[in-house]
Amino acid sequence: MLKTHTCGELRPEQAGQEVVLAGWVNRRRDQGGLIFIDLRDRWGVTQVVVDRDSAPEAHSVADQARGEFVLQVKGIVRIRPEGSANPDLPTGAIDVSASEIKILNNAKTPPFYINDDERLEREGLDESIRMKHRYLDLRRQKMQKNIVLRHKTIKFIRDYLDQQNFVEVETPILFKTTPEGARDFLVPSRLQPGKFYALPQSPQQLKQMLMVAGFEKYFQVARCFRDEDLRGQRQPEFTQLDMEISFVEREDVMELNEKLMTQLVETVAPEKTIMHKPFPRILYKDAMEQYGTDRPDIRYDLRAIDVSEIAGESGFSVFVKNVQAGQPVKCIRAPKMAGELSGTQLRKVASELEDIAKKAGAKGLAYMALPLEEDAEVKGPIGKFFTVDQKLALFEAVGAEPGDLLLFMSDKREVVYSVTEALRPMLASQLGLLDPNTLGFCWVIDFPEFMWNEDEKRWDPSQHMFTMPIEEDLHLLDTDPGAARGSQYDMVCNGHEVAGGSIRIHDREIQKKIFPLIGLEMDHAMEQFGHILEAFEYGVPPHGGIAWGLDRVVALLAAEPNIREVIAFPKTQTGADAMAGAPSPAEPGQLAELGIKLDLPEDDE
RNA sequence: GGGGGCGUGGUGUAGCGGUUUAACAUGCCACCCUGUCAAGGUGGAGAUCGCGGGUUCGAAUCCCGUCGCUCCCGCCA
Numbered sequence: 294m295l296k297t298h299t300c301g302e303l304r305p306e307q308a309g310q311e312v313v314l315a316g317w318v319n320r321r322r323d324q325g326g327l328i329f330i331d332l333r334d335r336w337g338v339t340q341v342v343v344d345r346d347s348a349p350e351a352h353s354v355a356d357q358a359r360g361e362f363v364l365q366v367k368g369i370v371r372i373r374p375e376g377s378a379n380p381d382l383p384t385g386a387i388d389v390s391a392s393e394i395k396i397l398n399n400a401k402t403p404p405f406y407i408n409d410d411e412r413l414e415r416e417g418l419d420e421s422i423r424m425k426h427r428y429l430d431l432r433r434q435k436m437q438k439n440i441v442l443r444h445k446t447i448k449f450i451r452d453y454l455d456q457q458n459f460v461e462v463e464t465p466i467l468f469k470t471t472p473e474g475a476r477d478f479l480v481p482s483r484l485q486p487g488k489f490y491a492l493p494q495s496p497q498q499l500k501q502m503l504m505v506a507g508f509e510k511y512f513q514v515a516r517c518f519r520d521e522d523l524r525g526q527r528q529p530e531f532t533q534l535d536m537e538i539s540f541v542e543r544e545d546v547m548e549l550n551e552k553l554m555t556q557l558v559e560t561v562a563p564e565k566t567i568m569h570k571p572f573p574r575i576l577y578k579d580a581m582e583q584y585g586t587d588r589p590d591i592r593y594d595l596r597a598i599d600v601s602e603i604a605g606e607s608g609f610s611v612f613v614k615n616v617q618a619g620q621p622v623k624c625i626r627a628p629k630m631a632g633e634l635s636g637t638q639l640r641k642v643a644s645e646l647e648d649i650a651k652k653a654g655a656k657g658l659a660y661m662a663l664p665l666e667e668d669a670e671v672k673g674p675i676g677k678f679f680t681v682d683q684k685l686a687l688f689e690a691v692g693a694e695p696g697d698l699l700l701f702m703s704d705k706r707e708v709v710y711s712v713t714e715a716l717r718p719m720l721a722s723q724l725g726l727l728d729p730n731t732l733g734f735c736w737v738i739d740f741p742e743f744m745w746n747e748d749e750k751r752w753d754p755s756q757h758m759f760t761m762p763i764e765e766d767l768h769l770l771d772t773d774p775g776a777a778r779g780s781q782y783d784m785v786c787n788g789h790e791v792a793g794g795s796i797r798i799h800d801r802e803i804q805k806k807i808f809p810l811i812g813l814e815m816d817h818a819m820e821q822f823g824h825i826l827e828a829f830e831y832g833v834p835p836h837g838g839i840a841w842g843l844d845r846v847v848a849l850l851a852a853e854p855n856i857r858e859v860i861a862f863p864k865t866q867t868g869a870d871a872m873a874g875a876p877s878p879a880e881p882g883q884l885a886e887l888g889i890k891l892d893l894p895e896d897d898e
Numbered sequence: 899g900g901g902g903g904c905g906u907g908g909u910g911u912a913g914c915g916g917u918u919u920a921a922c923a924u925g926c927c928a929c930c931c932u933g934u935c936a937a938g939g940u941g942g943a944g945a946u947c948g949c950g951g952g953u954u955c956g957a958a959u960c961c962c963g964u965c966g967c968u969c970c971c972g973c974c975a
Contacts, residue, residue: 320935320936320937322933322935322937322938323931323934323937324931324932324933324934324937324938325930325932326931326932327931327932327933327934328932328934329934329935329937338935340934340935342932342933342934344932345932346932359926360926373933374933376933377933377934379934379935381935382935385935402908402926403908403909404909405908405909405925406909406910406925409924409936411936412909412910412924415910416909416911416924417910418909418910419904419905419909419966419967419968420967421905421966421967421968422908422909422967424967474973474974474975475974475975476973476974495975519974519975520974521973521974522899522973522974524969524974525968525969525970527974755975756975757975783975842975865966865968866967866968866969867967869966871966871967
């Protein structure tokens with residue numbers, strides 16, 4: 294080894310020892326006869342002191358060293374002189390007095406500040422520069438922390454599941470189209486020209502095969518591929534923690550995963566607080582009614598409360614008409630949001646919120662502002678349409694208190710959902726209710742088995758076609774498929790779906806019932822999934838599983854808004870690797886071997 | 899596929915039709931400095947303003963196109 298210690302471990306206890314450190318020049322402070330070098334490696338920063346009088350050769354080397362040079366330093370650990378310790382540095386009580394310094398490698402001036410995360414945070418930095426020099430970006434302390442956190446997360450999961458008798462099985466990257474709905478990445482076959490592999494969107498089919506094979510407890514840290522447009526939370530290749538277990542019921546899978554998640558958080562991110570243990574269970578329909586989404590952020594309340602009954606009796610014609618048409622009137626109470634706002638300020642706040650509501654599809658957003666003084670009149674244009682008793686009933690229903698702002702939504706149910714979904718996080722952020730160190734986990738269960746696809750005039754599986762309907766709803770497949778609930782469960786945290794799974798269909802007859810409902814002809818189903826149906830003739834254990842969006846989980850634990858921050862080499866929004874320049878054109882010879890001719894629109898090459 | 903934002907020395911910004919020889923901060927280079935740690939001091943180098951076209955006597959500045967990055971909708975569990 295070219296070093297005896299890391300740059301993060303030396304303490305006063307080692308004073309007097311001769312050590313060899315190696316790392317990068319984080320900063321250099323030249324005082325003429327005395328040069329300070331902060332030497333950095335993955336584990337920390339140690340100050341090296343070079344004295345011209347006592348170590349003239351080392352001093353002249355240090356004189357040439359610059360930021361990001363790679364150095365090897367031999368020296369004696371010394372307790373720093375009185376008053377010159379640095380309490381901000383774990384190694385700040387000591388420094389290393391260099392006797393010998395070797396430049397192992399020099400470095401160009403880097404294109405951005407590697408040694409100053411605070412500055413980058415403050416000033417920002419064009420992400421394309423970070424991506425182009427990702428190896429430098431990853432050198433930053435913060436990125437190293439994120440990537441190490443990712444490692445610890447995966448390591449914890451592997452250890453935990455190993456202890457629970459799970460076995461990790463690798464499944465192919467070159468495979469066949471999976472039943473999920475996303476566009477596949479295709480890989481042309483050279484040995485069978487004209488045919489293509491598909492990269493797996495998830496190991497879904499394969500893990501069910503492993504259940505047929507009798508592994509009983511399988512998991513995999515699996516790379517998945519989906520050829521869809523990118524988002525902050527979406528990369529074309531991403532990582533799932535994939536899991537499948539035989540002889541389980543829904544409750545078993547949820548319990549195991551809840552334990553795993555809880556212990557994971559407590560181990561790798563102890564600074565986080567899990568809001569509720571055990572995780573609350575929310576029915577899909579309640580999630581939609583109260584939060585407007587199937588992935589509610591439960592860190593804050595701000596739920597939509599149905600006040601149709603009261604509003605329908607009021608004198609406000611919009612509400613009355615809507616209620617008569619069977620559409621709901623719902624109210625979100627924003628605590629103390631009206632507070633001491635003047636009339637003008639209130640109108641401004643309300644109109645900003647209305648803009649958000651309109652973007653989500655609403656025609657408008659009615660509001661009432663409750664004054665701080667008990668006797669004063671309610672502010673807002675619709676107050677006058679409610680009698681005193683109606684107002685009292687309303688305040689009672691939503692738990693209103695003086696200074697609250699009440700927001701009213703009324704429209705088609707789906708519109709109310711999306712307005713609720715849009716408004717809640719906005720209100721929460723304005724009210725300062727979003728604490729990134731709080732993790733509001735919950736389970737959302739009892740999803741409908743199918744969602745009606747109006748365009749195609751058929752049912753779509755709300756998760757996938759292998760999801761088992763809930764036992765007591767099985768008969769509904771024949772009579773009222775839309776009412777059948779699936780055995781699906783989603784683990785949600787702070788408004789993100791972090792994991793989702795279900796109990797699978799292991800009964801061939803039930804599976805056969807699903808295909809026509811989702812518009813799959815039997816012979817087509819055989820063609821695509823024949824191998825599954827055939828496998829299912831050989832003694833399939835009841836089984837179920839789950840898949841975590843691992844990138845998202847790590848991002849949540851790292852309090853990063855974007856999964857790119859926890860992926861070592863992510864793609865840009867156009868699916869490019871800015872560092873290596875992928876994708877790139879293929880050589881004509883490569884294409885010829887594959888029997889492929891390009892047919893591109895004009896301007897392209 | 900659609901909509902929004904951004905693009906000016908290495909980096910982050912200012913300038914938004916004419917004293918601009920494009921400013922500021924930081925970084926970089928040189929020199930000075932023996933207890934600094936966002937070190938300090940003095941001096942210096944560094945930008946045809948993403949690219950292409952147009953309008954204009956005159957364009958970093960206005961218009962059109964294009965490329966790159968990013969956010970959102972569609973798409974995607």
